[in-house]
Structures are given as structure tokens and as C-alpha cells.
Amino acid sequence: xxxxxxxxxxxxxxxxxxxxxxxxxxxxxxxxxxxxxxxxxxxxxxxxxxxxxxxxxxxxxxxxxxxxxxxxxxxxxxxxxxxxxxxxxxxxxxxxxxxxxxxxxxxxxxxxxxxxxxxxxxxxxxxxxxxxxxxxxxxxxxxxxxxxxxxxxxxxxxxxxxxxxxxxxxxxxxxxxxxxxxxxxxxxxxxxxxxxxxxxxxxxxxxxxxxxxxxxxxxxxxxxxxxxxxxxxxxxxxxxxxxxxxxxxxxxxxxxxxxxxxxxxxxxxxxxxxxxxxxxxxxxxxxxxxxxxxxxxxxxxxxxxxxxxxxxxxxxxxxxxxxxxxxxxxxxxxxxxxxxxxxxxxxxxxxxxxxxxxxxxxxxxxxxxxxxxxxxxxxxxxxxxxxxxxxxxxxxxxxxxxxxxxxxxxxxxxxxxxxxxxxxxxxxxxxxxxxxxxxxxxxxxxxxxxxxxxxxxxxxxxxxxxxxxxxxxxxxxxxxxxxxxxxxxxxxxxxx
Amino acid sequence: xxxxxxxxxxxxxxxxxxxxxxxxxxxxxxxxxxxxxxxxxxxxxxxxxxxxxxxxxxxxxxxxxxxxxxxxxxxxxxxxxxxxxxxxxxxxxxxxxxxxxxxxxxxxxxxxxxxxxxxxxxxxxxxxxxxxxxxxxxxx
Numbered sequence: 001x002x003x004x005x006x007x008x009x010x011x012x013x014x015x016x017x018x019x020x021x022x023x024x025x026x027x028x029x030x031x032x033x034x035x036x037x038x039x040x041x042x043x044x045x046x047x048x049x050x051x052x053x054x055x056x057x058x059x060x061x062x063x064x065x066x067x068x069x070x071x072x073x074x075x076x077x078x079x080x081x082x083x084x085x086x087x088x089x090x091x092x093x094x095x096x097x098x099x100x101x102x103x104x105x106x107x108x109x110x111x112x113x114x115x116x117x118x119x120x121x122x123x124x125x126x127x128x129x130x131x132x133x134x135x136x137x138x139x140x141x142x143x144x145x146x147x148x149x150x151x152x153x154x155x156x157x158x159x160x161x162x163x164x165x166x167x168x169x170x171x172x173x174x175x176x177x178x179x180x181x182x183x184x185x186x187x188x189x190x191x192x193x194x195x196x197x198x199x200x201x202x203x204x205x206x207x208x209x210x211x212x213x214x215x216x217x218x219x220x221x222x223x224x225x226x227x228x229x230x231x232x233x234x235x236x237x238x239x240x241x242x243x244x245x246x247x248x249x250x251x252x253x254x255x256x257x258x259x260x261x262x263x264x265x266x267x268x269x270x271x272x273x274x275x276x277x278x279x280x281x282x283x284x285x286x287x288x289x290x291x292x293x294x295x296x297x298x299x300x301x302x303x304x305x306x307x308x309x310x311x312x313x314x315x316x317x318x319x320x321x322x323x324x325x326x327x328x329x330x331x332x333x334x335x336x337x338x339x340x341x342x343x344x345x346x347x348x349x350x351x352x353x354x355x356x357x358x359x360x361x362x363x364x365x366x367x368x369x370x371x372x373x374x375x376x377x378x379x380x381x382x383x384x385x386x387x388x389x390x391x392x393x394x395x396x397x398x399x400x401x402x403x404x405x406x407x408x409x410x411x412x413x414x415x416x417x418x419x420x421x422x423x424x425x426x427x428x429x430x431x432x433x434x435x436x437x438x439x440x441x442x443x444x445x446x447x448x449x450x451x452x453x454x455x456x457x458x459x460x461x462x463x464x465x466x467x468x469x470x471x472x473x474x475x476x477x478x479x480x481x482x483x484x485x486x487x488x489x490x491x492x493x494x495x496x
Numbered sequence: 497x498x499x500x501x502x503x504x505x506x507x508x509x510x511x512x513x514x515x516x517x518x519x520x521x522x523x524x525x526x527x528x529x530x531x532x533x534x535x536x537x538x539x540x541x542x543x544x545x546x547x548x549x550x551x552x553x554x555x556x557x558x559x560x561x562x563x564x565x566x567x568x569x570x571x572x573x574x575x576x577x578x579x580x581x582x583x584x585x586x587x588x589x590x591x592x593x594x595x596x597x598x599x600x601x602x603x604x605x606x607x608x609x610x611x612x613x614x615x616x617x618x619x620x621x622x623x624x625x626x627x628x629x630x631x632x633x634x635x636x
Binding site: 278281285286287288289325326327328414415416417420421445447453455456457 | 525527532533569570571572573574583586601602603604
């Protein structure tokens with residue numbers, strides 16, 4: 001060990017001495033590179049036991065989507081975007097994560113979140129059941145239920161939270177507390193299914209039993225009977241006539257349906273908050289009465305932080321995924337910025353010494369970036385050419401071989417396909433690819449052009465990034481399987 | 497030189513020009529009807545009962561011979577991993593048409609003109625509840 005340390009020091013000093021002789025040594029790029037090198041040399045792993053674990057998941061926010069979000073956030077601050085550093089990108093530890101499911105090269109959000117919450121990969125479209133369980137087959141539930149990280153943390157005396165901008169019964173938050181043969185059994189199971197209850201009922205059970213202490217998001221309709229008004233003014237959806245909101249309230253759970261209500265909650269009883277009947281709003285459309293992801297993050301950390309034994313909190317930005325499915329890149333990047341704001345807040349509210357923060361995604365989308373664009377090209381708009389002098393892009397748009405401009409962000413498939421259904425049922429583009437103006441491309445409702453026509457753009461199996469800081473975050477390294485995330489979380493909270 | 501005759505002609509021309517301008521102005525979008533949180537905008541309330549023109553996309557019809565279709569702000573993506581069942585976005589406009597429905601692909605932009613009508617209405621054939629409609633509409 002001593003020899004290794006001496007070698008590292010020698011390498012560092014040799015590097016510095018060598019650098020001074022280089023003609024580029026006075027460049028800002030060079031000195032920044034040297035500073036980064038020194039920061040890496042100074043880095044010390046944190047090896048104490050983690051009191052708290054926060055698992056951030058931006059649904060559908062793979063490496064390409066994250067890149068898009070970075071440029072958007074940077075350009076919103078007046079910069080060019082590509083040199084911007086999102087809060088999670090300043091974390092010291094990084095891994096790439098392989099996201100496939102047991103039986104799916106292209107994953108869905110149910111088994112991916114399940115892998116993070118149980119330590120094992122799972123089968124497509126089910127949540128927290130072992131590898132013998134079959135999707136949509138209730139008879140395979142019994143005996144295949146897995147133990148959840150939330151249950152283990154509850155047994156260890158910690159508190160647990162799940163917050164999301166999707167429905168609370170949707171795949172990613174459900175993976176914190178539910179075990180189901182079908183991710184869509186949100187408020188109903190098949191008539192002959194007695195081995196499990198619906199996902200909403202499982203959440204109420206988890207709140208009543210203490211496995212979950214705070215749950216915030218959307219989706220009230222799955223807790224209210226059909227024909228009954230929800231607290232949000234819509235109509236319930238439950239076919240069994242059970243009002244789970246009333247059940248929760250009668251069992252001492254604080255129920256809230258807007259930001260004012262959330263702000264008025266106390267920290268002595270469990271909290272269930274649902275701002276909408278289905279998914280919460282996209283950040284671009286969110287009314288002030290609805291808490292942002294950062295608002296929910298603050299409340300959850302303040303609430304869970306009351307437990308001196310610590311907590312486990314999963315935080316999902318669920319609608320990055322939905323906007324990508326719509327090939328509506330602008331809403332995806334705006335939600336990506338809201339996600340980053342929540343990450344920054346969580347980092348600010350916790351201590352590196354006792355809180356392991358993990359920031360990742362469950363899967364990527366069929367999204368890609370076009371080139372060659374000059375620096376400063378608006379990430380939500382058309383691709384501008386590289387300038388021969390200076391740094392900023394030129395005023396010339398980049399054209400395809402069809403002499404038409406194109407956006408930076410594109411998707412391989414989706415509703416914005418350039419091929420449109422013809423009267424005879426075939427798909428074609430008789431007039432070629434549509435022309436796009438910068439004004440159209442930057443509209444909040446613009447859907448990007450794509451190749452393959454599909455009613456909804458698809459996920460992809462491409463790796464996602466994982467950023468981490470805090471106790472044992474350095475165990476995240478290299479290219480890992482998604483279920484390894486659980487194992488590092490478990491090691492961090494039990495390490496001697 | 498301003499004469500009484502010119503003045504009268506100019507006065508007559510204003511409403512005509514105004515009407516022509518209205519017809520040629522950029523069409524509205526379904527989102528123009530809704531404020532954040534889902535309430536109607538002032539603009540929507542002001543145009544209640546007026547002839548207006550919208551652009552958007554024709555959602556796949558609920559029924560082959562339906563008397564109406566739904567105009568959406570963006571192409572109506574149906575995402576099996578977002579929704580467990582068909583779900584309408586918040587910013588839609590029901591368009592009740594004069595003639596038989598000729599279905600347009602869901603991702604091709606169209607325009608529809610008609611009289612704006614605000615208020616709850618349940619379609620007797622499909623049970624579809626709309627809060628705002630274009631009635632006596634044409635599209636293309």
C-alpha cells in the first residue's frame with residue numbers, strides 16, 4: 001500500500017512538472033483538466049455505515065435523455081449547455097447499468113424498479129416476483145413473493161418513502177411496496193385471483209403496517225370507487241366499491257390533495273398525498289397548487305429525517321418517460337430539469353457522511369441526437385452548423401440530403417413518423433419529410449420526427465448511467481447489472 | 497381627398513376586412529382553451545358561441561360512424577406502459593361534424609371550423625362527456 005501511494009504521488013508530481021513544459025499548459029481546458037485530476041487524487045471513499053439511502057430514478061432517462069436534459073438546463077441559464085454540470089454529474093462515483101429483464105432485451109419499468117428494490121432481475125411487466133412467476137398469471141404469485149428493500153429497512157427500524165410524478169400505483173413507485181403478477185392491476189385483480197390484492201390496496205396496507213411512511217404522487221382514482229368523486233374533483237375508478245382514501249383516513253393516515261395540504265401535514269403520522277387522479281402534471285403544465293418533485297422531496301426528507309434510525313426514500317421523475325413516449329422532447333427535458341432540481345435539494349438537505357444518494361434511470365428510450373451541430377445550438381430546436389471561427393454555431397441550418405432542416409433530438413420510432421398512413425392502408429411519405437421551422441420545433445407541443453410509425457415511441461435496451469455519492473458509493477463502478485444497485489444499498493446500510 | 501362618399505365606403509369596408517382577417521388569422525389550438533389546472537381561459541369564454549377555427553390532430557374515432565371526433569393538441573400516442581387503459585389528454589376539443597366522418601390518420605395535422613360551445617354534454621351514442629365542443633363543424 002505504501003509503495004502504491006508513493007507511486008501515485010510521483011505520478012502526480014511528474015504529471016504537473018511535465019505539464020508546465022507543454023505549449024497548451026496555459027489553456028483553461030488544460031488547467032481545468034489538471035484540477036479534475038487533483039480532485040480525483042484527493043478523493044477519499046466514505047466507508048461508514050449509511051443511515052439513509054435515497055434512490056433517484058428518472059424513468060426513461062438514459063444516457064441520451066440525460067445529455068438532452070444537461071443541454072436544456074445549461075441553455076436555460078444562458079450558457080451553451082454542453083459544458084453545464086447537472087447536480088448528479090458532480091457526484092464522485094459513476095457506473096453504467098445494464099437494464100434488460102429476465103425475458104426482455106428491451107425492459108419495462110416494472111421489473112427494472114423491482115430489480116433495484118429486491119436484488120434480482122425479474123420478468124417483463126410484473127413486479128417483485130421471483131423468476132418462476134409468469135406475467136398476468138395470478139396462480140404463480142404464491143411462493144414467488146420477494147422480500148423488498150423497504151421491508152428490510154422497516155425491520156431495521158428505518159422509515160420508508162415513495163414519491164413520484166406518476167401515479168403512486170405505477171410501476172416504479174409500486175416496486176417499493178407491491179408484489180404483483182401484472183403491473184396494470186392498479187385497482188383490480190382478476191375475479192379468480194386471491195393470491196394478491198390490487199396495487200392500490202397494497203399501498204394502503206403498507207402505510208397501515210408501517211412498511212411505507214410517506215407516499216406522494218398522482219393516481220387518486222385508483223383509491224376511490226367508480227361513481228364517487230375523488231378529492232381532486234374527478235371520478236373514482238375502483239370496481240370493488242371500496243374507498244381506500246376513507247380507509248386510510250380512518251386509520252390515522254394524513255391524506256392531502258394539494259400543496260397547501262402537504263405543507264400543513266405534521267410529522268407524527270403517515271402521509272398519503274395525491275394531487276391528480278392519474279399521473280401528476282408535467283412540470284411544464286403544473287399548476288401552483290400542485291407540489292413539484294422538489295417540493296415533495298423536501299417534505300419527504302424532512303418527514304423521514306425525524307427517524308433517528310434513518311430512512312429509505314425512492315424518488316421518481318415518472319414523466320420524463322411519458323414525454324419520451326410521446327416523442328415530445330421538450331416536456332421530457334423540462335421534467336429532466338425538475339428532476340435535477342430535486343437531486344440538488346436532496347443533496348443539500350442531507351450529509352454525505354451518512355446518506356447514500358443514487359441517481360439513475362430504469363431504462364433508455366429509442367432517442368438519439370443528430371449532428372453536426374455547432375455549439376450553443378438550442379437542444380430543443382433545429383441543428384445549426386459549426387462555425388469556422390469563434391465558438392458559437394453559425395447562422396446556417398444544417399440540412400439533410402432532402403434539403404430540409406432537422407432537429408437535434410430525434411427518435412427512431414413514434415407518433416411523429418415521417419411515414420404516414422395512406423388511404424390504401426400503406427405507410428409512405430409522398431411529399432418527403434415535413435419542413436420544420438425553428439418556431440415549430442421549439443413549441444412546447446412539438447413532436448420530433450421519427451422513422452418507424454408507432455402509436456407510442458418505445459423504450460430501448462441501451463445502458464443507463466448511475467451517479468452516486470455518500471457511504472460506499474465507490475462500490476458503483478464499471479458496467480453493472482441493474483440488480484446490483486440493491487446489493488450496494490444493502491451493504492451500505494449494514495456495513496460494520 | 498376625404499369626401500362623405502369615401503368615408504361611407506371606408507366605414508363599410510371595416511367589418512368586411514375584419515371578417516376576412518379573422519378567417520385568415522392563425523387557427524387556434526386546443527391548448528388555447530385551457531389554463532393550467534384545466535379551467536377554461538378567458539379567451540375560450542369570450543369565444544363561446546362564436547365561429548372559430550382550430551388546428552390539431554384527429555384522435556382515432558370512438559365509433560366508425562360517429563357524429564364527432566376528438567381534436568387533440570398532439571398526435572394521440574397510446575402508451576401501454578403509461579396507461580393501463582385508453583386515456584384522454586386534458587387539452588382536447590370534441591368536434592361535431594355536419595357530414596359523415598372521413599377518418600384522418602391520427603398524426604396528420606388538420607383544421608376544423610365551427611361554432612364553439614362550452615358546457616357539459618354527454619354524447620348519446622357513445623357516452624363521451626365533453627366540456628367544450630365545436631358544433632356544426634367542417635374539417636380538412
